[in-house]
Amino acid sequence: MKRYSFTFIAIALLSAMAANAQNLKTIGNDVFSLIPPPPPAVSVICSDILYTEKDGGGVITITLSEPFPYPVIVNLVLAPPQGANPGSISLSVATVTFSPEQTTSPVPFIIQDGTLASHLDGFTITPGIPAGQPGNPDTVYAMMNPGHVYVADTPPTILQPIQGSSLPLATVGKPYTFSWDVSDVMADQAGLTNLWQFGDGTVATTYGASGSFQKTFQITGTFVNTLVSMDKDGGMSTVYFYITVEQPNSYIVTFLPGNAPTPITFQPPPQTITNGVPTALNFNYFYWEGYRFKGWLCDADNKIYENCATVLNLTAAGGEVTMTAQWAWDWPGEGVSVETINVDANGNVTLTWASVGSAAVTVYASDNLSKPFAEWKAFQGGATGVTLTPTSLTTAGLDITKLFFIVRAAK
Numbered sequence: 448m449k450r451y452s453f454t455f456i457a458i459a460l461l462s463a464m465a466a467n468a469q470n471l472k473t474i475g476n477d478v479f480s481l482i483p484p485p486p487p488a489v490s491v492i493c494s495d496i497l498y499t500e501k502d503g504g505g506v507i508t509i510t511l512s513e514p515f516p517y518p519v520i521v522n523l524v525l526a527p528p529q530g531a532n533p534g535s536i537s538l539s540v541a542t543v544t545f546s547p548e549q550t551t552s553p554v555p556f557i558i559q560d561g562t563l564a565s566h567l568d569g570f571t572i573t574p575g576i577p578a579g580q581p582g583n584p585d586t587v588y589a590m591m592n593p594g595h596v597y598v599a600d601t602p603p604t605i606l607q608p609i610q611g612s613s614l615p616l617a618t619v620g621k622p623y624t625f626s627w628d629v630s631d632v633m634a635d636q637a638g639l640t641n642l643w644q645f646g647d648g649t650v651a652t653t654y655g656a657s658g659s660f661q662k663t664f665q666i667t668g669t670f671v672n673t674l675v676s677m678d679k680d681g682g683m684s685t686v687y688f689y690i691t692v693e694q695p696n697s698y699i700v701t702f703l704p705g706n707a708p709t710p711i712t713f714q715p716p717p718q719t720i721t722n723g724v725p726t727a728l729n730f731n732y733f734y735w736e737g738y739r740f741k742g743w744l745c746d747a748d749n750k751i752y753e754n755c756a757t758v759l760n761l762t763a764a765g766g767e768v769t770m771t772a773q774w775a776w777d778w779p780g781e782g783v784s785v786e787t788i789n790v791d792a793n794g795n796v797t798l799t800w801a802s803v804g805s806a807a808v809t810v811y812a813s814d815n816l817s818k819p820f821a822e823w824k825a826f827q828g829g830a831t832g833v834t835l836t837p838t839s840l841t842t843a844g845l846d847i848t849k850l851f852f853i854v855r856a857a858k
Contacts, residue, residue, distance in 0.1 A: 487587050488512045489521055489574040491594030498598045500534075500561030500632045507594055509543050509574060511550045517582040519545040523554065526571045527564075532680065534565030534598055535634060538572070560634035561598035562680045569595035602682035603631040603639060605674060607657075610686040617692045620765060622661040629656045629676045629684075638679035646670025647692075664692040695765035697721045700728065702743070705772040707735035725759045728752060731772065736821050739777035743770035776820060780855035783808060788852070796840070798852060799832035807857040810835070814846040828854060 492508040509521055521543045527533035539555040573593040576585040607628035608614065617623040629639055636656040643651040647666055669691040677683040702715040715729040731740055731754045742751040746769045747761045761768045787799045798810065808828035811820075812835070824843040826835055840847050 485512070486589040488590030488592055489576060489588050490590075490592035491523070491572045491574055493572070493594040493596050497566070498558060498561070498596065499601045500558055500598055500634075501601045502558055504536075504555060504557040505596070506553050506555050507538075507572060507596065509552045509554060511545060511588065512590075514548040514550050515545070515582060515584055515587065516547055517580065517584070518547060519584045519588075520577060520580060521545065521552075522575045522577060524573045524575065526573065528568035528570065530562075530564040532562045532564060534562040534570075534600075535559035536565075536570050536596060536598060556596065558598055560632060561600045563600065566597060566599040569597040571595055600635075600678070600680040600682045601632075602684045603629045603635065603676045603678050605629050605676050605684050605686045608672075608674060608686060608688040610688070612688045614688060614690040617664050617690055618695045618697075618765075619664055619667055619692055620695065622663050623690075624659050624661050626659040627653065627657060627674065627676075631656065631678055635678040635680065635682075640677050642673075642675040642677070644673040644675075646672060646690075667692050667694055696723075697764060698762050698766045698768060700761070700768045700770055702729060702731070702733075703769060703771045704733045704735075705744075705774060707733050707738070707772060707774060720758065720761070722760050722764050725757050727755050727757050728770065730755055733772050735774055736819070738774040738820065741773040741775050744773050745770055778811070778820065778853060778855050780809070780857045783854040783856050785852065785854055794837035794847065795834055796847075796850065797832060797834045798828070798854065800854060802831045803856045804830060806830075808833070809855050809857075811853045811855065812840065812843070812845060813851050814849050816851055823853070 488511075490510045490512065492510055494505060494507075498505055509523070511519065523538060523541055523543065525536070525538055525541075527535070536559060537557050539557070543552045543554060545552060571593050572595070574591050576588055576591075578585045605627070607626060614625075625643070627641055629636075629641065631639060639654065639656055641653045641655075643653070645651075645662065645664075646668070647664055647670055649662070651660065651662065653660060669689060672688050672690060673685065674688070675683055675685045697719050700718040700720055702717075704714070715732055718726075718729050720726045728743065731743075733740065740754065742753050743756075744751055745761060747766075751773060752758065752770070783800050783803060785798050785800050787797075789797045791797070808830070810826045810828045810833050811823040812826060813823045824845060826833060826839070826843075837847055840850070
């Protein structure tokens with residue numbers, strides 16, 4: 448059933464002649480104007496505040512100007528402002544269902560991005576009632592009043608570098624790492640442009656919300672640096688920070704394995720040593736089976752330094768020093784002096800030595816002195832000597848025309 452309401456405005460002490468005017472009614476000595484109500488409407492009620500993209504969201508209210516005896520379904524159509532960069536919000540629901548006699552329903556929304564267009568023109572939310580519902584509310588509610596949500600862009604927030612901070616010392620001629628971290632809504636992060644100005648007269652441009660890059664200073668001094676971060680909508684923030692650049696007072700030591708094969712443990716890392724400060728060299732982690740580490744050959748002074756030796760002023764500040772591992776054979780057991788080596792007509796090789804008693808003796812044979820220990824062939828010897836047949840030597844893969852022997856006795 449359609450309902451009507453009227454608004455009465457009292458106009459006192461009007462003459463009786465006014466009673467004949469249209470839409471006027473006389474009661475006693477008073478004349479009243481009868482103003483018909485507006486047609487029933489569905490309205491989207493929005494806050495009159497200007498949202499920002501960092502507010503996260505808000506709430507709009509869908510209203511029926513009059514209650515209805517049946518449920519009413521209202522569809523909501525969200526339209527962004529015109530332009531290539533409209534911004535973005537999303538409604539929690541696209542359809543609202545009113546219970547019988549219910550006249551208001553809140554609808555939350557989420558803000559993803561604010562731009563100049565969404566600030567000036569806003570997002571339009573238009574209600575609509577689909578046909579075919581009980582009681583035909585689409586014919587009752589003749590007016591559909593849209594609402595608008597206005598969202599402004601907010602500038603990014605620079606978290607790193609910190610405004611007014613002093614960065615760690617930099618050194619002339621050495622790469623220095625700068626890092627940045629900028630907070631902004633997700634929609635603006637990828638499009639962030641970061642403009643760096645360094646007090647030495649150089650500039651750089653980076654992109655995105657975070658990252659790092661390297662710059663090498665060529666002059667000394669304390670410099671004021673500037674970082675300006677700008678989002679795709681023109682919002683920008685600026686920080687100023689300081690850095691002091693000094694002449695180098697240290698040098699780098701690099702460690703190499705020398706002739707050793709790939710080390711089975713990690714390589715000693717490069718070491719920074721300050722001039723004027725006695726410093727122990729890094730521990731040697733290189734390993735070569737059958738060989739003993741003798742020390743580091745320093746290319747700066749051509750001296751051998753023991754493992755973890757303390758060094759001082761190997762080179763000038765800003766220079767580099769290379770330490771190369773030096774190796775010596777490290778055969779197991781104790782050495783046995785060979786007294787005689789004889790080869791008979793059949794090619795048998797006999798080695799003799801002074802008696803070692805009950806100690807186990809091993810004869811190591813090779814046809815190449817430069818081969819590492821692991822590639823030498825081992826033969827069991829006796830207390831005073833051993834005879835090796837051509838067959839045993841060739842079976843071991845040795846060239847019997849050129850043989851070298853080392854005899855060791857177990858300790």
